[in-house]
Amino acid sequence: MERAMEQLNRLTRSLRRARTVELPDDNETAVYTLMPMVMADQHRSVSELLSNSKFDVNYAFGRVKRSLLHIAANCGSVECLVLLLKKGANPNYQDISGCTPLHLAARNGQKKCMSKLLEYSADVNICNNEGLTAIHWLAVNGRTELLHDLVQHVSDVDVEDAMGQTALHVACQNGHKTTVQCLLDSGADINRPNVSGATPLYFACSHGQRDTAQILLLRGAKYLSDKNGVTPLDLCVQGGYGETCEVLIQYHPRLFQTIIQMTQNEDLRENMLRQVLEHLSQQSESQYLKILTSLAEVATTNGHKLLSISSNYDAQMKSLLRIVRIFCHVFRIGPSSPSNGIDMGYNGNKTPRSQVFKPLELLWHSLDEWLVLIATELMKNKKDSTDITSILLKQKGQDQDGTSIPPFEPPGPGSYENLSTGTGESKPDALGGKQEASADCQDVISMTANRLSAVIQAFYMCCSCQMPPGMTSPRFIEFVCKHDEVLKCFVNRNPKIIFDHFHFLLECPELMSRFMHIIKAQPFKDRCEWFYEHLHSGQPDSDMVHRPVNENDILLVHRDSIFRSSCEVVSKANCAKLKQGIAVRFHGEEGMGQGVVREWFDILSNEIVNPDYALFTQSADGTTFQPNSNSSVNPDHLNYFRFAGQILGLALNHRQLVNIYFTRSFYKHILGIPVNYQDVASIDPEYAKNLQWILDNDISDLGLELTFSVETDVFGAMEEVPLKPGGGSILVTQNNKEIESQKSDFGIPVRSLSSSSSAYQQQLMAEYVQLVTELRMTRAIQPQINAFLQGFHMFIPPSLIQLFDEYELELLLSGMPEIDVSDWIKNTEYTSGYEREDPVIQWFWEVVEDITPEERVLLLQFVTGSSRVPHGGFANIMGGSGLQNFTIAAVPYTPNLLPTSSTCINMLKLPEYPSKEILKDRLLVALHCGSYGYTMA
Incomplete structure (x- = not known):
């Protein structure tokens, strides 16, 4: 019983002392026992442990060699800090980085710890290894209240760190207004330069600290450059700090013209200059007009220098265009800038805003x-x-x-x-x-x-x-x-x-x-x-395909209903974001990235021409597709055509290839190029031949009685469709008496066309053929074309796509096919006098071997109308009436004569050139002239 009571008393004493063990004898072990208690400010436990121990309170431990006093100051453990000081802890002991406990207390804003350290003679002027004193730490973090207490103990408020920076420098850099005022009130040198010649104003401007810059200027800070000649204004403009520039100009008005002249400095980032001038122009209408007028004057000066032939073209050109771009940007974003053009002087109005263009x-x-x-x-x-x-x-x-x-x-x-x-x-x-x-x-x-x-x-x-x-x-x-x-x-x-x-x-x-x-x-x-x-000029990132995409912008599609689900998500997606980047994920799958995007485009290419949707029909050669004139059997056909246009527009925007080829006429529709009767061959070769025949022959005596109307199949029923108003009663073939009493449809008196009726008759036939072509190739599918183009133009402007012809558009959308030249040679026929061994033919194939893959594709397109080699190679190339080998026909040579082609029979009409060099030159000219030179057999 007595023994049990003794154990209980011992436990009670231990609990009362908040410890279960005595402090170890060695400092290394003891310090790690004390450290958590110091951090928690358990001063009673620390006091009891230290009371009967030989522990050295100045023992430095750890990688940074700090004492327990450092720990207490850093954590704000005031009671433990006082206890350690009373036990003889050195308040000026420096760790491996040169920091004293006062440094750490100042850095973390531990006011009470700072006061106690100062009571025990902590030296406020000690610098750490970087030259920072406690006052620097307070200035960095804007501890103004603590700074007021500390400066009373500081012998030199302008003490410098290793870079020659005072507390005022760092306070200005970080924008601590009250700290700056406190330092200035305490006698800090407002114009003191650091080792590179940078003053406090320089530091404030380098980080766009408008308010601290204003305080400095109000108190008489000088506008000084550093040792490299960089001024505070330079720093403001480089960072796009318009508000700080505004303050500088308020105190130094001459700097306004300096900013205007900076527009000629190609080393300055243009977007930063715009940002500064945009802010300045927003302050008032008068300031806005002043900026524009000044920019116009500088642009005019640079423009005249550019027109001086003795000037440096490249430098003056860049300078002029840079200034004008900035001028136009500022003009558009002025205060309450109109957007309807009424007040902008475009129609000659003498408004104040239009007057800014006067210098120009x-x-x-x-x-x-x-x-x-x-x-x-x-x-x-x-x-x-x-x-x-x-x-x-x-x-x-x-x-x-x-x-x-x-x-x-x-x-x-x-x-x-x-x-x-x-x-x-x-x-x-x-x-x-x-x-x-x-x-x-x-x-x-x-x-x-x-x-x-x-x-x-x-x-x-x-x-x-x-x-x-x-x-x-x-x-x-x-x-x-x-x-x-x-x-x-x-x-x-x-x-x-x-x-x-x-x-x-x-x-x-x-x-x-x-x-x-x-x-x-x-x-x-x-x-x-x-x-x-x-x-991509108006988009933030030219490498848009690789931009990270927000989770909400991912196109989540179902693989088992990819066409419908893709149509739904694309129609709901933000068009601008789709232009910037595409991310696709299949429902239930983790995969993402460009491989998935390519797969998505590839699958959709096949789905767009899936006959189940009735959107497109195959052409005569079975490899290209044309909008289906009867697509209305699908009630959503116009929405789907719009979606198909979006997919092709997106693919072109992001340089993704689609595994689909359209008829030449449909590419023309996309480009806004009128179709002609030759394009009919892609959907009905026999009908195209008939149109060619009536153009080449006199049908007046054949009794055909053609009128400007035709019968067409609409869902299995034949309907009469006029080619032009009243076309059913207008004969294509007319006698001379009728002709003499009329004018042609081109508004020219018939008698002025020819002394006979032949010229007028030819025009009538040409008009008939063109209208028939438009009916079959355009009018019959006009709603489908319009819907497709509506989607396509969401991503590709009509003006830009005009840069290409129908052959090049196919290459852009579907890529460059591989062409086996040896297979091409093997399956080529020769006619009109050419044989395989003739020098011209040998030169031709040598040229084909020499030219680029792109030019080979152009050659294939030039002769066959297609950039693709069918499955099985050149032996399976189709012509207007079935299989038709690539053929080269001889043509007598005359200077500068270009090769021509007959696409319906895959024939290249190659003049008998006198040399390989001339052959190559003339061939390449023909290939790079687009569709000029094509003929119809």
């Missing part, structure tokens, strides 16, 4: 003078040519008589005035030599085309920003029409101008049509690059 009018006037001057010089040197462009297509470096011209040096700054003499006299070049006026004009074109085109681009941008979205400025259209011939000369000399500067072509169909033949003549690769550059 000087530049536009100079541009107009240059173009008029060049047109005048060209006309004077036109001589026997009837086309201005032919002057510019002469071999470079040759005069009109074929003699060589010495290299031409750009004239000096005064050359603009000299060029306008127009006397035709010899003029001195920059080296003091003489050149003929005509040659001089040619070199003026060479030197000025790029420069003037860059200014034209700037002019277009300024005109466009004054217009409502989607409208092209009437003024700019008038400008292009006025200088049409000169601009075409520029492009003929250097087609790259189209891609570099004539972006207006993509936004105005009227202007696009003027240059389309030149655009189509450019390499397919260049047009593809231009297409995707402009397709």
